[in-house]
Amino acid sequence: MITGLHLLAAGGVHDLLAAGGVRDLLTSGSVHAGWNPWSDMRQMLAYHFMVNALRAGSITAVAAGLIGWFMILRGQSFAGHTLAVVGFPGAAAAIWAGLAATWGYFGACTAAAILIGSTGYRRPGGEAAGESALIGTVQAFALACGLLFVALYKGFLNSLTGLLFGSFLGVTDSQVLALLAMAGIIVVVLGVIGRPLLFASVDPDVARARGVPAQFVSAAFLVLLGVATAEVSQITGSLLVFALLVMPAATAHRITPRPVLGLALSVAVALLVVWIGLGLAFYSVYPVGFYITTTGLVCYLGSAAARRAATRRRAATRRRASRPDPSGLSS
Amino acid sequence: MSTIPAVEVREASVVVGAEPIWSDLSFDIGPGEFAAVLGPNGAGKSTLLKAILGLLPLAAGTLRVLGSSPAEARPRIGYLPQRRHFQADLRVRGIDIVGLGLDGDRWGLPLPRLIRPSAQRQRTAVIDEMIDLVGATAFARRPIGELSGGEQQRLLIAQALVRRPQMLMLDEPLDSLDLPNQAAVAALIADVSHQTAITVVMVAHDVNPILTYLDRVIYLAGGAGLAGPPSEVITAETLTRLYGTPIEVLHSARGPVVVVGQPDLTGVHGDQHGGHHHP
Incomplete structure (x- = not known):
């Protein structure tokens, strides 16, 4: 039997209770954007749930921006997606067991990362057909298990949407602290292993010859990727983690080939995407996952277009340089 | 210049698994020499390296x-492994790849050069000097x-080269380059x-692009090896034997000397025209 205390402790229930009240607030028409962004922002920050959502989102954006940049560099998006999908049954099981979803995400994602890392995950490109079949099988089974746990929990199927596509409602103070602690671990560990990780990522043979423990660094990164995926899942849901893990990092990679600048840019874009996404979600009735993903897409497409324009301009300059007199034909 | 040989091999044998790769190999490479390890595929050239x-x-x-055991000497050796391709979409600058060779194996943040501009300038100067030495200044800042x-x-x-090693070890650096680039890179290595x-x-695997620059040749074939100046080793009689x-x-x-062999004898003749590839 589930006691009342259990229900209170369950993160999912907490989310939903808060969400019910907040959804009423958001749809009652008492919250609407005016023409003054300053007063709009103050109106938004008057609600504690919104302050917590911004805190959680900002913390997550920093972690996702950093880890995402390395994930793109290493071509490990597939691993990132697998970890995210495994987080879903973890979170659903945690809610079913009367724990906060946070612990389910961190537990499942980190455990899966350690498992993949210890079996000697090879980088994509070297990925064998059997391996990708195995990962596909695990992904499908993980989603099915998550569905089972949500069904076992009975009722509250609303939380299914939140777990898969994200929710910014009902982030508790302790959840913010947990996110902050995990992001802190990511930043510190990345600070320590950052250079050898970069070396091993772009040039593994020479890095090994120079004494970089490439296998250890890769496994450590995979665990960090698991932690980051767990963080992002709590904002965007399991299926939209790439909105924060891929889009800002890919944007940064398109804009600059400088590592330090790229990392900073990746974090900046992730923060921007989260803030705009949360702001839009606050002033409308549509889900935050959609707004965050769409903002990320706009950034990515913008950078891709700018990159293409720059390449074309450079090619044109080169053509002009190699063909000194183009006027003969046109005049 | 010191008279201790850079590499001194005496009656050496290597076994990988249960298979002997080569045995009873003896040769010296003098300090400052340009030596080539030649031989057909599977002769154990990379194994020797x-x-x-x-x-x-x-x-x-x-x-x-370099006068000590191989493990002790390793930090003083610059090593270029067998040809590796960077993926076309890898967006890291060439100058960063060179920089990683300088301090990419260090843990933690690069605090000294974040705090002291002089340390940063010194690092940049070393990297720029090496990039200039290999003639890569024009494109080092592109991905x-x-x-x-x-x-x-x-x-x-x-x-x-960026750590100023005493010895440079290169594993098939001309492999999969086109002919003009083979000649240019061979000349560059000799120059350096x-x-x-x-x-x-x-x-x-192909001696022709480097033959004119070589001081010493180590020829490996059939589990045995032969070393000496090119004029002694690269002869019809020796190679046939x-x-x-x-x-x-x-x-x-x-x-320049041109070596011609049987068409199926990879490694000795000028097979670069066929775009020969190695695993």
């Missing part, structure tokens, strides 16, 4: 590198994935070797 780097133990014999094979190879040589008095040991197949050595009018 790994043994000199101390990555592979000898089954018998002794091996001294390495966008560069041609020859341009990438120049930057990788700069990466191997003479300018900096660095000992260069280079594995090659080593391979057990007739091989001709022609002297062209312009001076």
Whole structure:
């Protein structure tokens, strides 16, 4: 039997209770954007749930921006997606067991990362057909298990949407602290292993010859990727983690080939995407996952277009340089 | 210049698994020499390089590198592994790849150069000098994935040189380059070797692009090896004995020696026209 205390402790229930009240607030028409962004922002920050959502989102954006940049560099998006999908049954099981979803995400994602890392995950490109079949099988089974746990929990199927596509409602103070602690671990560990990780990522043979423990660094990164995926899942849901893990990092990679600048840019874009996404979600009735993903897409497409324009301009300059007199034909 | 040989091999044998790769190998490479390790595929050329780097133990014999054991000498050796491609979409600059060769193996944040501008300037100067030495200044700031094979190879040589090693070990650096780039990179390596008095040991499957620059040749074939100056080793008689197949050595009018062998004898003749590839 589930006691009342259990229900209170369950993160999912907490989310939903808060969400019910907040959804009423958001749809009652008492919250609407005016023409003054300053007063709009103050109106938004008057609600504690919104302050917590911004805190959680900002913390997550920093972690996702950093880890995402390395994930793109290493071509490990597939691993990132697998970890995210495994987080879903973890979170659903945690809610079913009367724990906060946070612990389910961190537990499942980190455990899966350690498992993949210890079996000697090879980088994509070297990925064998059997391996990708195995990962596909695990992904499908993980989603099915998550569905089972949500069904076992009975009722509250609303939380299914939140777990898969994200929710910014009902982030508790302790959840913010947990996110902050995990992001802190990511930043510190990345600070320590950052250079050898970069070396091993772009040039593994020479890095090994120079004494970089490439296998250890890769496994450590995979665990960090698991932690980051767990963080992002709590904002965007399991299926939209790439909105924060891929889009800002890919944007940064398109804009600059400088590592330090790229990392900073990746974090900046992730923060921007989260803030705009949360702001839009606050002033409308549509889900935050959609707004965050769409903002990320706009950034990515913008950078891709700018990159293409720059390449074309450079090619044109080169053509002009190699063909000194183009006027003969046109005049 | 010291008289201790850069590499001193005495009756050395290497066994990988249960298979003997080569045995009873003895040779010296003098300091500042440009030496090539030649031979057909599977003769154990890369194995010899790994043994000199101390990555592979000898089954018998002794091996001294730069006056000490191979493992102790490794930090003083610049190593360029067998040809590796950077993916076309890798957006990291060539100059960063060279920089990683300088301090990419260090843990933690690069605090000294974040705090002191002089440390940062000093690092930049070293990297720029090496990039200039290999003639890569014009393209070092572009993403390495966008560069041609020859341009990438120049930057990788700069990466191997950036810690100012006493010896440079290159594993098939000309492989999969086109002919003009083979000639240019071979000339560059010879130039670096003479300018900096660095000992260069280079594995090659085709001797022709480097033949004019070589001071010493180590020929591996059929589990045995032969070493000496090119004029002694690259002769029809020696090579025919080593391979057990007739091989001709022609002297062209312009001076350089051209080696011609049987068409199925990979490694000795000029097979680069066919775009020969190695695993």
